[in-house]
Amino acid sequence: MTRHILAIDQGTTSTRAIVFDDRTRVAASAQAEFAQHYPQAGWVEHDPEDIWRDTLATMKGAIGKAGLQPADIAAIGITNQRETAVLWDRATGRPVHNAIVWQDRRGAPLCARLKEEGKEALVRAKTGLLLDPYFSASKLAWLFDEVEGLRERAEAGELAFGTIDCFLLWRLTGGKVHATDATNASRTLLFDIHAQDWDDELLALFGLPRAILPDVRDNAGLFGETDPDLLGVAIPIAGMAGDQQAAVVGQACFEVGSAKSTYGTGCFLLLNTGAEAITSDHRLLTTVAYRLDGRPTYALEGSIFVAGAAVKWLRDGLGLITHASQTDDMATRTGDNGGVYMVPAFVGLGAPHWEPDARGLITGLTLGTTAAHIARAALEAVAYQTHDLAEAMEQDGAAKLTALRVDGGMAANDWLCQFLADLLDLPVERPAMLETTALGAACLAGIGIGLWDGPEAVAALDRALDRFEPHEVAADRRALLDGWRKALRQALTD
Numbered sequence: 001m002t003r004h005i006l007a008i009d010q011g012t013t014s015t016r017a018i019v020f021d022d023r024t025r026v027a028a029s030a031q032a033e034f035a036q037h038y039p040q041a042g043w044v045e046h047d048p049e050d051i052w053r054d055t056l057a058t059m060k061g062a063i064g065k066a067g068l069q070p071a072d073i074a075a076i077g078i079t080n081q082r083e084t085a086v087l088w089d090r091a092t093g094r095p096v097h098n099a100i101v102w103q104d105r106r107g108a109p110l111c112a113r114l115k116e117e118g119k120e121a122l123v124r125a126k127t128g129l130l131l132d133p134y135f136s137a138s139k140l141a142w143l144f145d146e147v148e149g150l151r152e153r154a155e156a157g158e159l160a161f162g163t164i165d166c167f168l169l170w171r172l173t174g175g176k177v178h179a180t181d182a183t184n185a186s187r188t189l190l191f192d193i194h195a196q197d198w199d200d201e202l203l204a205l206f207g208l209p210r211a212i213l214p215d216v217r218d219n220a221g222l223f224g225e226t227d228p229d230l231l232g233v234a235i236p237i238a239g240m241a242g243d244q245q246a247a248v249v250g251q252a253c254f255e256v257g258s259a260k261s262t263y264g265t266g267c268f269l270l271l272n273t274g275a276e277a278i279t280s281d282h283r284l285l286t287t288v289a290y291r292l293d294g295r296p297t298y299a300l301e302g303s304i305f306v307a308g309a310a311v312k313w314l315r316d317g318l319g320l321i322t323h324a325s326q327t328d329d330m331a332t333r334t335g336d337n338g339g340v341y342m343v344p345a346f347v348g349l350g351a352p353h354w355e356p357d358a359r360g361l362i363t364g365l366t367l368g369t370t371a372a373h374i375a376r377a378a379l380e381a382v383a384y385q386t387h388d389l390a391e392a393m394e395q396d397g398a399a400k401l402t403a404l405r406v407d408g409g410m411a412a413n414d415w416l417c418q419f420l421a422d423l424l425d426l427p428v429e430r431p432a433m434l435e436t437t438a439l440g441a442a443c444l445a446g447i448g449i450g451l452w453d454g455p456e457a458v459a460a461l462d463r464a465l466d467r468f469e470p471h472e473v474a475a476d477r478r479a480l481l482d483g484w485r486k487a488l489r490q491a492l493t494d
């Protein structure tokens with residue numbers, strides 16, 4: 001009997017469960033899209049109960065589709081949308097509020113005030129991050145300031161905070177384990193990535209009680225076991241990582257200088273910098289790539305908030321398409337962009353600008369503009385932003401990329417992969433199995449139960465790749481980037 005591993009990939013728009021065999025081949029998967037709540041402009045919430053319901057249903061669905069029983073699952077790995085904050089009652093396990101999602105900007109006033117008070121240098125030195133509402137701390141501070149009675153309950157030890165990994169772990173273990181991993185902790189603005197511990201000075205800055213915080217663990221190891229009431233058996237949960245870091249593992253970016261870019265709702269480019277936590281001069285983030293056996297490996301990260309979300313907006317907001325994959329054909333058919341550029345600053349701009357108040361725009365419209373030009377502009381924008389991040393990493397002296405490994409739902413788009421290769425003037429490598437996030441979680445769980453010895457064993461696993469070679473000429477590249485920069489300037493100064 002092969003030993004199977006179940007990965008839970010709780011993303012921004014959908015929850016997936018994938019069963020892998022002991023050679024990381026996919027045996028079966030199940031997926032559920034869930035509701036997004038936009039209570040006000042710039043606010044984004046998820047109902048944690050939706051997430052929990054879909055997690056259980058997709059786990060059962062994937063195990064069933066694989067023709068297996070829960071007892072055949074040797075271990076579970078969890079990976080998740082990062083930064084999204086949940087606060088729940090330890091006694092009942094019930095959230096006290098909807099989850100405040102990473103895209104939510106409501107913490108902007110607090111971050112702006114702390115910046116004015118000159119706190120950014122301190123925050124940056126300890127956390128590797130910036131004072132931006134993207135990260136969990138200002139979302140939590142908002143909850144404590146706005147929801148009556150929470151502070152007293154938290155100080156009395158009644159409340160638990162967690163990112164989605166931590167909330168799912170709590171629920172899966174029947175409320176027995178309150179823990180997270182070093183990658184998720186490193187996205188809260190409360191965790192000192194050098195000391196690898198929560199930091200009292202940061203907690204004080206955001207006015208948050210320490211009693212709500214989870215234990216922080218390595219990415220691979222025994223986190224706990226599933227409550228037998230859920231699946232009939234106790235299965236070890238042996239790997240956990242934020243989704244972008246899990247993709248680093250799934251893409252086997254274990255060498256210093258290797259990089260991957262994941263195109264899901266947003267796009268996140270991470271470059272492995274090894275044991276050295278490099279500070280960027282271009283407002284990139286320093287973050288934990290993974291921590292194994294107590295030793296952190298760091299990464300430089302460029303975070304783009306809107307990638308696939310722009311395509312989802314073409315579908316759900318504008319009704320221009322009925323399926324995301326149509327954009328591939330539309331972009332191919334237009335031949336060129338017709339002078340149309342989109343700056344998808346729907347929830348502000350992330351790296352390297354960090355402008356929470358910037359808003360999206362489409363420029364260059366004429367009577368000749370078609371839906372296909374707009375679809376193409378949405379795809380091009382993702383590539384321009386990737387280019388800007390890669391350039392910033394190079395200017396930071398971190399590494400000159402020799403190839404870019406891509407993954408995530410949007411990387412299924414061949415036109416986008418070719419345009420990326422042309423624009424970056426780099427080969428783009430795309431694994432045949434695009435779910436590298438889930439694969440990374442499965443690899444961590446496999447390491448956690450000793451199925452694989454460590455990163456070397458994971459790197460040695462077979463991986464089929466598609467490769468896109470660059471062929472655009474430099475003059476075209478320059479003209480396109482000029483058009484993009486002009487549009488970007490408009491979005492940043494509006």
Ligand SMILES: Nc1ncnc2c1ncn2[C@@H]1O[C@H](COP(=O)(O)OP(=O)(O)O)[C@@H](O)[C@H]1O
Nearest residue numbers: 011012013264265308309312324325409410413
């Ligand atoms: N063929 C495609 N072309 C362009 N965008 C796509 C394509 N397929 C999926 N997407 C986009 O990718 C996103 C889904 O990717 P996924 O990795 O599942 O995201 P997440 O984990 O953030 O929920 C959606 O925003 C969708 O619009």
Ligand SMILES: O=P(O)(O)OC[C@H](O)CO
Nearest residue numbers: 011012081082264265266
């Ligand atoms: O849901 P994704 O895959 O776009 O990932 C979200 C990121 O983790 C946010 O930091």
